[in-house]
Structures are given as structure tokens and as C-alpha cells.
Amino acid sequence: MARGNRERTELIKxxxxxxxxxxxxxxxxxxxxxxxxxxxxxxxxxxxxxADAELARLFQSHGVDTVVxxxxxxxxxxxxxxxxxxxxxGTLQVLNACAACSVHKLVQWSLTALFGPHQQNSFYLHDDDxxxxxPGSRYFTDxxxxxxxxxxxxxxxxxxxVTILRTAAILGQQVDNFVSRYFSHSVVxxxxxxxxxxxxxxxxxxxxxxxLCLDAxxxxxxxxxxxxILPLQTIIALSGRLSLPIPHLAAKSLAQLLWATxxxxxxxxxxxxxxxxxIVETEPSLRQLGFTPALNIQAVVRLxxxxxxxxxx
Amino acid sequence: MSSQPPEDxxxxxxxxxxxxxxxxxxxxxxxxxxxxxxxxxxxxxxxxSEHGSGVEGGGSSLVRALRGxxxxxxxxxxxxxxxxxxxxxxxxxxxxxxxxxxRSEEVDPFGLDPIYTERQRPYLEFLYxxxxxxxxxxxxxxxxxxxxxxxxNHGGVLPYDAVMLMYAIRYDHSAHRTxxxxxxxxxxxxxxxxxxxxxxxxxxxxxxxxxxxxxGDRLVIVFPEGGKGTSKLHRQRYQLQRFGRGGFxxxxxxxxxxxxxxxxxxxxxxxxxxxxxxxxxxxLSPYLPITPTFPWFGPLGVIPFPAMWMIRFxxxxxxxxxxxxxxxxxALVNEVNDRVRTQIQAMLDDLVRERxxxxx
Numbered sequence: 001m002a003r004g005n006r007e008r009t010e011l012i013k014x015x016x017x018x019x020x021x022x023x024x025x026x027x028x029x030x031x032x033x034x035x036x037x038x039x040x041x042x043x044x045x046x047x048x049x050x051a052d053a054e055l056a057r058l059f060q061s062h063g064v065d066t067v068v069x070x071x072x073x074x075x076x077x078x079x080x081x082x083x084x085x086x087x088x089x090g091t092l093q094v095l096n097a098c099a100a101c102s103v104h105k106l107v108q109w110s111l112t113a114l115f116g117p118h119q120q121n122s123f124y125l126h127d128d129d130x131x132x133x134x135p136g137s138r139y140f141t142d143x144x145x146x147x148x149x150x151x152x153x154x155x156x157x158x159x160x161x162v163t164i165l166r167t168a169a170i171l172g173q174q175v176d177n178f179v180s181r182y183f184s185h186s187v188v189x190x191x192x193x194x195x196x197x198x199x200x201x202x203x204x205x206x207x208x209x210x211x212l213c214l215d216a217x218x219x220x221x222x223x224x225x226x227x228x229i230l231p232l233q234t235i236i237a238l239s240g241r242l243s244l245p246i247p248h249l250a251a252k253s254l255a256q257l258l259w260a261t262x263x264x265x266x267x268x269x270x271x272x273x274x275x276x277x278x279i280v281e282t283e284p285s286l287r288q289l290g291f292t293p294a295l296n297i298q299a300v301v302r303l304x305x306x307x308x309x310x311x312x313x
Numbered sequence: 314m315s316s317q318p319p320e321d322x323x324x325x326x327x328x329x330x331x332x333x334x335x336x337x338x339x340x341x342x343x344x345x346x347x348x349x350x351x352x353x354x355x356x357x358x359x360x361x362s363e364h365g366s367g368v369e370g371g372g373s374s375l376v377r378a379l380r381g382x383x384x385x386x387x388x389x390x391x392x393x394x395x396x397x398x399x400x401x402x403x404x405x406x407x408x409x410x411x412x413x414x415x416r417s418e419e420v421d422p423f424g425l426d427p428i429y430t431e432r433q434r435p436y437l438e439f440l441y442x443x444x445x446x447x448x449x450x451x452x453x454x455x456x457x458x459x460x461x462x463x464x465x466n467h468g469g470v471l472p473y474d475a476v477m478l479m480y481a482i483r484y485d486h487s488a489h490r491t492x493x494x495x496x497x498x499x500x501x502x503x504x505x506x507x508x509x510x511x512x513x514x515x516x517x518x519x520x521x522x523x524x525x526x527x528x529g530d531r532l533v534i535v536f537p538e539g540g541k542g543t544s545k546l547h548r549q550r551y552q553l554q555r556f557g558r559g560g561f562x563x564x565x566x567x568x569x570x571x572x573x574x575x576x577x578x579x580x581x582x583x584x585x586x587x588x589x590x591x592x593x594x595x596x597l598s599p600y601l602p603i604t605p606t607f608p609w610f611g612p613l614g615v616i617p618f619p620a621m622w623m624i625r626f627x628x629x630x631x632x633x634x635x636x637x638x639x640x641x642x643x644a645l646v647n648e649v650n651d652r653v654r655t656q657i658q659a660m661l662d663d664l665v666r667e668r669x670x671x672x673x
Contacts, residue, residue: 119502122521123423193504197424197511231418231512237412246503269671299417305405 007109007175008070009034010207020215025062027055028071039117046071046090047082055097065104066214069094073107074177075141075265084142091146095153098160105161107213110147112166112199112223113296114140124281127221128278137269154219161217165209168225168280171300172203173307178266185302188236192245195233196277199225202295202303212291222285228297229279238298331456386461423493423526426512429446433513437480440473444619445579446485451626457488460527460570461629462561463534464653466553466661469543470602472500473514473617478534478577493526494534495519497543499599521559527568534575535561543634544600547585551661559643559650565632566640572630574653574658578668579622621672623664628658 015021022295026032031041040062058064071090077083091108098106111260115125116132123183131147133140147164154162169179179200181266182188201224209224236243246254255268286292296302374394397403417428423596441447447637455463456494463482467474475494482492501507516522518535526533536542537556545554584607607614628655632639639645 119498120519122519123516123525124521161631191504193508195508196513197420228419229422229424231416231424231426231508233416234413234416237416238409238418240407240409242408242412282393305409306402 004060006172007203007207007210009030010174010203011068011070011197011210012036012039014211015039015214018211023062025058025059025064033255034058040094046093047085051090052096052100053094055093056100059097059101064101067094067098067103067106068210069106069108069312070149070212073139074138074141075181076178076267076270078262080207082277083138084175086151088141088145089231091149095149098154099157102157102159105163105214105217106150106153107163107165107210108146108150109168109210110164110167110221112114112141112280113226113278114144114147114166115280116140116244117272117278122278126223126281126284127281131299134269134272137267140269163213163218164221165213166210166221166223166280167206168201168223168272168282169200170203170206170207171200171304173304175203178270178302181265183235183239183241186241186242188243189251190236190243190245191271191274192230194248194292195231196273196275197231197279198235199229199231199279199282200235200297200300201226202293202300205293205295208291208294209291212289218289222289223280223282224285224291224293225280225282226293226295226297226300229277230297230301232274238301241305258293262279338574350376351549352587397432397479413599414670422511422529423514423516423522424511425493427489429512430514433509437476438484440506441477441480441484444617445583445622447477447478447481447579447622449485449545449624449626452481452486453621454573454626454629455482455490455492455532456571457490458530460568461532461573462523462565462570463529463532463573463626464561464657465493465536465577466551466581466657467536467538468545468550468577469617470543470586470604471506471617472496472510472515472543473583474577474580475512475534475536476510477580477622478575478624479514482532490532492534494536495523495526496536497539499540499543499587503598506615520564523561523564524568527564533570534566537561537654540599544589544602545581545586545597546589547582547587548574548583551665553654553658553661556650556654558648562626562632562646562649564568564654565630565649566635566638566646569633571647572632572653573661574630575666576625576627576657578661578664579620579621580619585618621668624666625660627660 007147008026012024012026012032013034015024016034017041026039026041028041029043029045030038039192044051044058044148051262053185057068069091071094072087073083090122093108114131114133115121115129115269116131116134122129131144133144150162150164154160170177171180171183205226206224209222213222230238232244236306251271255264255271256263257264259267347425350391374393376399379392381521415429415432417426420426433564455461463478465474465478473495475496479492479494482490491514493514496510496515497518500510501515501517516526518539523535537560539557541554545552560570564570583601584604586602586604588603590603592601601608604614606616630649634647635645
């Protein structure tokens, strides 16, 4: 069963194709946009106070053994209260339902960006490093809280296999998140003189990683990114776009204005992502999962650049 | 949303054209449509022209409409050329080629860009050979392969010494190795300079970065004086500051890398610091440097002084006899730290004397 955003549809498609899965429940507030044969759609709003009871009832009646929790926002929201209800409290609701029905497995989506862009970051952060998020960003605070809750749940419910998949920024022709929006501007704004290194992940590989964690049991937290790192400017150049370097002092107020007027989908403190890198170690995770992303970072950028511009869709 | 049964979208022929209007979820409809296009229509241009007369396709659809009315072959050829000119994919390809000339498609795991480095070589070569007339000695003490830590003195406000040391080992050493300098936060944080330094191979100094570099059997350059070294006043030149907290000794003990001491003279004179002005806002630089030329001559004041440089590598220190737990033995760490510091100070004094004798 899957819940959430765009990656959900792809995952459901793959589960539909795989004969090993007898039945899939899609729980969301909008119906997934694909043909469903063995997938039942149920509408449950995680921001409602009674969502955990509803979920538990549903899990019980269908004998659900595996839960994929993808109900996270791909863009920061202006409505911070609602976002908190959905991401942090929503996760709590899912965890409560999982605990009540003692499901066999829970796979949760998280981001490597939760380590946060910081000047002090070393290369290849790993689990011993603190997940600092982005100070003052509700978007990351909520996601961090969701991950903390799930880690606590994993400690309290050893019978449930808990997998946390942290993906690097997912880029592809079909995904829509704040990173893909940023890179699809025809002139990409950057910070003058800053050119941080980035990790990316192809959309197909992201779905494959989730499918892998459904097919077999993997306990723990795994960082997934395509092989290689690239400077921001190289990514923009490779995708055939121009960049517009903006001086630091002007950038802050400009970003503030664009966020307040809802022209851009990222708040001003996300500028740190254009300044400092946040690169995680993927080697141990990929080895444990026995997973190799099909696309390296150059291929991810190329494939993304070949896609139709968003304006034509 | 739910008024449209999902089966409808999976039908092959018609939906592409008519599915677009009236949907909530624009992006994913486009996806469903494009998936169908790939499978069902070998000639997707025809489909796109009726489907995607969107913002960017405006010019080309005009061309297509014109072409339908033109019989003359030459005019049609012109139109094809025009169409290519208007094609946004073609524009992106041009931009890509133009912008990728100065950078590589692949950087190494710590951010070094080979093409960028190669393009900077003539400038660095000018500084190394002509401007500072750098004479390097004891180069054979830098190992040809395997991990090693080069420990050097630090000075000159901006990390010229790191770049020149890197240049010396890359082009004057028999094995042409790429040494990776570990630099303090201040230069790495500066806009433009920090990025350029990273693309050239410098890495922010931290135990984690250093350990990872050494585990990859790389050559690492450390400046244990750190920011205290670069911010030395001119009258303090060639007087080694405190050598950190012995981080490089612990590193050597943990990774089994030999320590190669290096002394650099000249770097501490390229920007003779008269005084340091404390700044209220320390986000960019911890202090404002005052030199005989800066800030008085504005941008011209940043031109470094053409001092004569000398680099010398000393006898290396091998700590592999100690076991890994020795890194926690503070007495040992301090002892080695002191030994390296004394050795470098002695080399510095020798070099200064030699240079003075030569100039006389």
C-alpha cells in the first residue's frame, strides 16, 4: 500500500505488474492517476484527528502486512500548521495504526537533505553525523520530527521491520519537487560566487529502491543517491540552461519577496542549498541493499534536460 | 478527478489530443500522455503539433503551418533551417556546449574539476616560475605512492602557499601526484575564492575529510597553524604559531600515514600584514587585512608582492610502529607535534638565511 505524492503512482504501477503482490491499498486524498486492477483506493486525510483509527480499521480488515509511508510534501508549504499536521502528526497517525495492527513492515520516505546544508559539513556525511536540518525551516523540522518518531517506533516495536529510505534530491521528467522546479527555470538563479557540490537521484532509481525494500526485508536507515557529485553550475550547464548569479545581499531580500508573493516554491532560507553542500555517504547503504542506481548523476541530469519543459505540459 | 474513470486514459488512440483540458492534475496527465505517445505513435511530431502548441512551441508550429503551404523545395529547406534555429532543444544544446567548455562533466569525489584545473595551469605556472621564482628542494621526500601527510607553515593572508605547494607536487615531482590541501574555514567560505579553491583540489579542513582522503591513499597537505598562520603580522613572519591541537599527529597515528614536514618561505611576504582591523560582521572574513597596498589601492591592492619563494621538504616521520590507540595518548601526540614544529622552524630559519645570502 502506498500513500502520498508523485512517486506513489510509479510505485503502484510497479506493484500492479508484480504478481507477488496480491492486493494494494492506495490511501490518499486524491485518486492515483493510473489504471488500477488490484489496487483499491481509500480516501483518508492524515490531518484529521481520527485518521489513525480509520487507518487501523482499514489495515485490520484487509490484513495489511506492509506499509509504505510516502505522505510527505515535495514542496515547502506556506501553511506551516497544516504541513506540520500532515508530516509530523500524520506520521504519528500512521505509526499508531501500524502499532495497533502490528504490521510486518514499514517503509518510510525521508531525505538526505535533512542533514542540512552547512558550512561545517564534511564530505560524505553518515549516520554518526548529526541531522541538523535547516535552522528556521518548518519544512525540514517536520520531516526531522517524522524521522525521529519512526526511529522511536522502530525501537519500541522490534517485531516490525522499519526501513527509512533517505533519497537525495530526486530529478526526472515526471517528478515535481522543489529541486526539479528550481532546475527547470530556463535561467536558473544562483548565488554569486557560490557553487556547491550536489548529489541527485533519478526518479526511476528512487522507485526501484522502494520496490527493493518491499520485496525483501531491510532494517535501518539507508541513504540513496546516484553515483557521483557535481557542482551546481555544472548541473545547470549540462542541462543546457543559463544561470543568473545574484549577489548574496540582494538574494536574501529577493528570495523573501518571491516566496511571499508565492512566485517561487522555496523559502529564503533554502538559499543555503545554493551555498553549502550536503553530501551523504551512500556506499554502505547501497552495499547492504545490494542496489546500484541505474543512472549516474550525469545521466540523471541529461535525462532531465531532455524532458519537455514544464510549460508545455 | 474521480469523474474520469482511469481506464479512459489507458486507451491508446484518442486521449492524447483531448485529455489535456479539464484535468486537475496537469503534470501527471502530461506524463500519462507522453507515455502513450512513445508507444502508440511512431510519428510523435504530428501528435505534438496538435497537442503541445504551448509557450515554447509557438514558433515552430508557425513554421509547420507555413511549410504546409509551400511547394518550393528551397523555401522548404530554409524553413527547416529556421525551424532548427527556433527549436528550444537546439538552444539548450548550444548553451550546454558553450558552458561545458570550461568545466568537466565529472568532478572527483572531493570536488576537483580536471578541466578547470588544466585551464588555470598557465596562470599558476606564471606565478610559480616567473613571478615568485619558486625553488623547491627535497622533492624526493614526498612519497611516489600511498598516503602521506605534508605538514607546512602557513602565511600570506590568502592561501597562495597551498596552491603553490600543490602545483610543485603536481608538476615538479617525479610521480606528478595531486596533493589535497586542507584549508581553514575562512578562505573556503569566501565567495568565488572558496569555490575556485575547491575545484582546484582544496578541501575544508576536518578530521573526517582528512581521514577519507588518506584512506583513499591520497597525499594531504595540512597547515596546523590554520587561521593563526595566515593572519600573522609581517613582523611575526617565519615564527611558527601554535600547531593546533595535534590533529595531524592523531591523523597520522590513526591512518598510518607518514608525516612529511615542509617549509615555505616567501608566502608570508606576499601580503605583508601591517595590522588587522576587526570587523563587526564576521560572516565573510574574521578581519579586514591592512597591508601597504590594501585597502588603499582598492582592487590593485590585492596584487601580491613578487617575493622570492623557496620550498623545502624535510625528512619524513613514520609513526606506523605505534598502534592505532596511540592517537589517544596525548603525551605522544604532543611530543610528535613539537618535534615536527621544531623541524619546520629549523628549516625555515635555514631557508631565510640561504635566501639572504643569495640576495646579498
